Each structure stands twice: as structure tokens, then as C-alpha cells.
Amino acid sequence: MEKKKRHYPGNGVKQQKGRARTGMPAAARGQRVRMTEDVARRAEASKNASAHSARRDGLFCPIDGRCGGCELLRTPYRKQLKEKQERMEALFADLLGDEAAVSPIAGMQDPRYYRNKVVSPYVAVYDRRARKRRILCGMYERGTHRVIDSRECLIENPEAKRIILTVRELMGNFGMTPYDEDADTGFLRHVQVRVGHTSGEVMVTLVTREEDFPASRSFVRALKKAHPSITTVVQNVNTRKTNVIMGDKERTLYGPGFILDSLCGLTFRISSKSFYQVNSDQTEVLYTRAIEMAGLAGDETVMDAYCGTGTIGLVAARGVNGGPGAARVIGVEERPDAVADARNNARHNGIDAEFVAADAGAFMRDLAARGESLDVLLMDPPRSGSTPDFLKAACTLAPRRIVYISCNPETQARDASYLVEHGYRIVEMQPVDMFPHTPHVENILAFERA
Numbered sequence: 001m002e003k004k005k006r007h008y009p010g011n012g013v014k015q016q017k018g019r020a021r022t023g024m025p026a027a028a029r030g031q032r033v034r035m036t037e038d039v040a041r042r043a044e045a046s047k048n049a050s051a052h053s054a055r056r057d058g059l060f061c062p063i064d065g066r067c068g069g070c071e072l073l074r075t076p077y078r079k080q081l082k083e084k085q086e087r088m089e090a091l092f093a094d095l096l097g098d099e100a101a102v103s104p105i106a107g108m109q110d111p112r113y114y115r116n117k118v119v120s121p122y123v124a125v126y127d128r129r130a131r132k133r134r135i136l137c138g139m140y141e142r143g144t145h146r147v148i149d150s151r152e153c154l155i156e157n158p159e160a161k162r163i164i165l166t167v168r169e170l171m172g173n174f175g176m177t178p179y180d181e182d183a184d185t186g187f188l189r190h191v192q193v194r195v196g197h198t199s200g201e202v203m204v205t206l207v208t209r210e211e212d213f214p215a216s217r218s219f220v221r222a223l224k225k226a227h228p229s230i231t232t233v234v235q236n237v238n239t240r241k242t243n244v245i246m247g248d249k250e251r252t253l254y255g256p257g258f259i260l261d262s263l264c265g266l267t268f269r270i271s272s273k274s275f276y277q278v279n280s281d282q283t284e285v286l287y288t289r290a291i292e293m294a295g296l297a298g299d300e301t302v303m304d305a306y307c308g309t310g311t312i313g314l315v316a317a318r319g320v321n322g323g324p325g326a327a328r329v330i331g332v333e334e335r336p337d338a339v340a341d342a343r344n345n346a347r348h349n350g351i352d353a354e355f356v357a358a359d360a361g362a363f364m365r366d367l368a369a370r371g372e373s374l375d376v377l378l379m380d381p382p383r384s385g386s387t388p389d390f391l392k393a394a395c396t397l398a399p400r401r402i403v404y405i406s407c408n409p410e411t412q413a414r415d416a417s418y419l420v421e422h423g424y425r426i427v428e429m430q431p432v433d434m435f436p437h438t439p440h441v442e443n444i445l446a447f448e449r450a
């Protein structure tokens, strides 16, 4: 491993500062909660019982309860699934008609190590006992911006996690300083590692505060030597004082600057900033069910709205389970880099599809104004859900079916109410567990024009 030290900007070391827990009034902070001995004993007994059940499931995590990642780790997996199903049925109770088919949530066989994308901040702290500075990397503590150091994680891809730890080791060897959020100093802000689920290709993105990256070649060489699995390394420059991870500017330090991976029998190109579902096994389930729920006959024009790298639209064009695919696919996505990936993906898979870089709402409005027609609308908006102008234009275009995929069922329920009020009815609901051990649920709704 390289030992050469180079100067990196902002070498000052600062004690990590805890932030106030969000959402907690100042007066409540530090308030002592009085518990009778009996209540305290019962609470402790229930905590131990949950910890035992988590261990029984092979899910012991040394930082459980502190890390903001897996809130449900102590709930047995089957119970997690049952609770998520009940939540979805309650949330959509008023919108699901009597004829709507509600499928049981699709869970994982082995709900561990499913995250194909691992992102870690790096922060310097002064270790009083050892009298030296240490760099922490891992997860944020629940409700704070304090980093909890972790060497292993039950939901992250193990090779990605190992790379995150190697970067920390190399930072010491290269004299590379971690970013200090308060002072806006230091060099390395975050590292993102993406692993191709079937291809095994690995992309490391080093997010730096400055463009100038001294000894970048030796750094990458040392990283590659420790992890021959790495197929590309990208530097992303984020000069802003913000908690948004990625900046706008990028340069490829090694390899092609993207990775390839396969999903549902197609190959996809993924760049560092493009959206790509984090749980690949469950993504195959999600896409297959969504296309099944679209009920394609083979002659449809299908819109893939909020398409990212075009994954859903391209799977729709090809068809699932040997069934027919769409006759024509149009995708719309606001990120130009993701659209570039989508166009490449179409070419690479020999599929004829159009991808447009635009705001989905504006694009739909234009289509509606031009009097275009659409048979099936597949939509997969971000957590904030869709927008009134998108939904209004969708109702004007009046596709026969709408399949709405969402990682935030609360905003999906809001948008579903609009569609139901404007002439659609829900015919099918399929929850999918994309994020085991967390409260998050992915949900698919199929609507038909009433």
C-alpha cells in the first residue's frame, strides 16, 4: 500500500459535534423522564426479548438502536411484512373498491446485504484516550448528523462496505483530510460505492470539496490494488456548503465512468448520479409485477414517466414472462445524465425507444396540448410524488391503464385520490418489500379508466 503523504486542504481536526435531535423542542431536550422501577424493568425485558429474536434470525448488529439505518431489526422479518401489508391496506382502504385485487407483500428470501449502493461520510474526531485523531465512517446516528463508526452492516453489500473502510485507511496514508461540515474545510466529503448485482462491476465515486486532487493516480492505484473488483473510479466535485451529497462536476479517474448490470434479462448502464434501485433482487420482482399489472397486449404506446435510466420502459418494451412487450415506449426524466444512460441502454439492448430529458409534468402537458394519445402510463416519481400538472395532463391523455410505482405510499395515496376523483379506479395493489428492516414500503397500484 502507498505510504506517500501529500498535503490536502484544511488539515485542522475538530471534535465531532452532535446536533440537536430534529423535531424535539429545546425544552424537551435533556428533560428527565421518570419511570417507575416496574415500567423500566418491563421495558428492558421487552428490549432483550426483541434482541433475542433478532439474533435468532441471524440479524445481530453491534450498533442496532443507535444507527439510523434499520429501525425494525428487532422485529422478526415475517412480522415486519405483516405490519407493512396491514399499513398499506389501511392507507388505501378508502380508495380500493370492492373489486380491487390486493396481493400479499412480496418479501425477500434472505433479507440481508441487499443494498447495492453504499454511501458513507468521513469525519475526523479527536480520540482523547488514544490521544490522536481518528476518522469515522459509517452511518448517521438516528435523528442526528453524528457519524457512528461501523465495520460491518447487515443490509449493505459486503464488498462495498470493505471499500468504504479501505478508503479510510488510505486517507491516513495519503494525508487526505475529511470534510468538516461546520467549518466547510477538508477534502473528502463522501464515498459512494455501487456494485452491479449480476455483473459484479464496482464503481467508486469520491466526492471531494475541491477539484484539485493531489496524487489522485496513486490513490486510485492503491485502492484498486486493495480491491481488484473495482472497475471504475469517478471524482465528483461538490464545492457547495450543503448536505446534498453529489455536486455537478465529475471526472473519471479510472475505467469507463459507469458500470453495467442486468435486470430482468436486460443490461443497464449506470452512472454515479443516475437513479438505480438499491435492492436488485426485489427490483426484478417490482418491475415484473408492474409490467404484469400493465396488462400489455403488444400494440400499446407506453409512457415511462420519471424513467431514470429507462429500466422500466425497456423491460416493458421487451415484455415479461414470455408475454408481449409494448409496441412503442417513450420515457421522460429530468436528469440529462440519466437520459443519456437510458438512450445507451436502449441501443445496447437493441430496443427502439425514445427518451426525453424534461420535467415530466411539462412534457405530459405538451403531449396533451398536441392531442397525442397514450395507452398505458407507467409512473415512478420521487418520494415527493407527482405534481398536479402531471396528473391533470395524465387525465387529459386518458390512458387505458396507469401503473403507479412509489417508494412513498403516503404521497402515492394523495395522487391516487386525484386519479380516482378524475375518472380512474384502482384495480390492483401490490406492495413490495424493497427495504427490509426499515419502515419503508414500495407499492404498486394499477388504475383503469372507469
Ligand SMILES: C[S@@+](CC[C@H](N)C(=O)[O-])C[C@H]1O[C@@H](n2cnc3c(N)ncnc32)[C@H](O)[C@@H]1O
Binding pocket: 275, 276, 277, 306, 307, 308, 309, 310, 311, 312, 332, 333, 334, 335, 338, 358, 359, 360, 361, 380, 381, 382, 383, 407
Ligand atoms: C424513484 S426514481 C425512478 C427511476 C426509475 N423508474 C427506476 O426504477 O430506476 C424517480 C426518478 O424521477 C426523476 N425525477 C424527479 N423529478 C422529476 C421531474 N419533475 N420530471 C422528470 N423526472 C423527475 C428522478 O431524477 C429519478 O430518476
